Each structure stands twice: as C-alpha cells, then as structure tokens.
Amino acid sequence: MNQAAQNYRHTFQDHLTLKRYAPKTKESYRRSVTDLSAFYKQPADQLTNHQIQAYLKYLIQDKQLAWSSCNVSFCGLLSFYRDYLGRSEAEFTIPPRTRSQKVALLLSREEVTLVLNAKKNIKHRALLYTIYGSGLRVSEAVRLKPEHIESQPDRMMIRVEQGKGRKDRYTVLSEQCLHLLREYWREAQPGEWLFYGNDKKKPMSVGTAQAIYYQAKKKAGVTRACGIHTLRHSFATHLMEDGTDMFIIKRYLGHRSIVTTCKYLHLSPAHLRKTISPLDLLYADEEGES
DSSP: OHHHHHHHHHHHHHHHHHHHHOOOHHHHHOOOOOOOHHHHSOOGGGHHHHHHHHHHIIIIIIOOOOHHHHHHHHHHHHIIIISOOOTTTOOOOOOOOOOOOOOOOOOOOOHHHHTTOOOOOOHHHHHHHHHHTOOHHHHHTTTTOOGGGEOOOOHHHHHHHHTTTTOOOEEOOOOOHHHHHHHHHHOOOOSSSBBBBBSSTOOOOOOHHHHHHHHHHHHHOOOOSOSSSSHHHHHHHHHHHHOOOOHHHHHHOSOHHHHHHHHHHHHOOHHHTTTTOHHHHHHHHHHHHH
C-alpha cells in the first residue's frame, strides 16, 4: 500500500469516528474500501463510478454474497466517495432487496430452561440468563458493564448503552438473573466488563457468546432454532403470551417501530392456538340453535 493510500485509510477512519459510527460499522466500512482497492490494485480514490459499479456487480453475481453483505459494502463505499471524498457525482447502486418473509424460530419455555441450565460454567450461564431474561441482542450483552445492572428493589433494570442505532434504553432485570449475577460476581470478580474475554480488560467477543449458546443447546439436546438471537425472540414471544403490553415489549427490545414488535404476534404459538376456525364457529352456531 502506497503512502497516499495509507493516508486516506487513516483519515477515512477518523471521518467515521467523527460520524459516531459503531466500531463494527467503522470496521466494515473501512474494509469495503480496502477490498475494492485490492480488487483493482489501485488506490480507491482514483477509481471511477463505472469501476465501482462493476465491482458491486461482481459481489452480487460472481461471489453471490447475500444482499445484506452487499449492502454493507455499498453503504461503506457511498460513505467513502460521497461523504468523505465529497464526490457529488458518485453514482452507483445495488438492486433493492427482494421481499421474503422468514418466520423466526422459537424455543418453548421448557427448551429455554434446558438450554439455560446446560452449562456448568457460571459465567456462561449468567450470560445466557441475561440475554433471555432481558431480551438483549448478543452484541449488547457482551458490552455490559457492572454499573449497567441497576438492582435496587424499586428499579430492577438493565441499562443498555448505545444499542442498535446508537440508542440507549432500559430493559427489565429478572430476579433469577440477578441472583445468578451476584453469585457470578462473588466467584469471578469481573472488572470493567461484566462478561469479559480471555483478557479481563476486554469484553467477550460475539463469536464466543454464540459458541457458548450452541454448546449449551447441543448439551441440552435441543435441535430446533438457530443462533443465540433465538433467546431474544423467545423473550419477546413469551412476554406476549403472558399478556405484557406490546408497547412495553417494544421499549424493552429497543425497536424503533411498533410494526417490528408486532411480528411476535405471528410467532406466538399460544396466540395461534386461541384462533378458532370460522368453519367451527358456523357449526357452533347451528348447535346453539338446535
């Protein structure tokens, strides 16, 4: 990499920092520019719109990356050329996302219990308890600090700082989770990060948290559902089955729109079981008249 390329790489990183992008977003955007430059073996600031568009077409057609991955590259390049370099004529696109509705997989309450208690390691159990008990994203759970646990009897909340969309929020703190967290605190004495990695000065990685969940699921003999995010889906659905107000669930999950939260109406088996076919209602009316 020549000196000019190194210079814009560092200054682009500074630009993203000033824009207050999350660390993961900054890394993804920076990598999108680096990968483009490596593809053409030219500094990115010397490439034309035609070259950039051809590269995006290569990602979609040749590499067959998922739309979400292509979109990250697209947004990173757009940030670099339009926002950072100030190219008002920067014109390149990707096709709009195809609309496919995938129903999130859920765990029953019994399956959740098996998964939560499958791990003997107290840190691992505390992590899984916290994610399910408070409906956290895994990225939020691994960034928790001890001071985020507000355990006063009149509070019982977890403060989530800079969650998705760089928003702060509060969510519920479970009594059972608090008991386990206190036990974990006495045994492990975590420092700055509640769930630390191999180095106590650094938080646990998202990949490690995912691995902990998969290990627990396998040990519990649970084969349904996918990654650790299933615990968050199950949290929301189980609250809904218990009659918790939709707007409270929305606040706990940190959703921007109530429409996003309403999808759990379609996931809840309990709600589905309450549905009576109109055919049965027709015959019920006939029986009532006889």
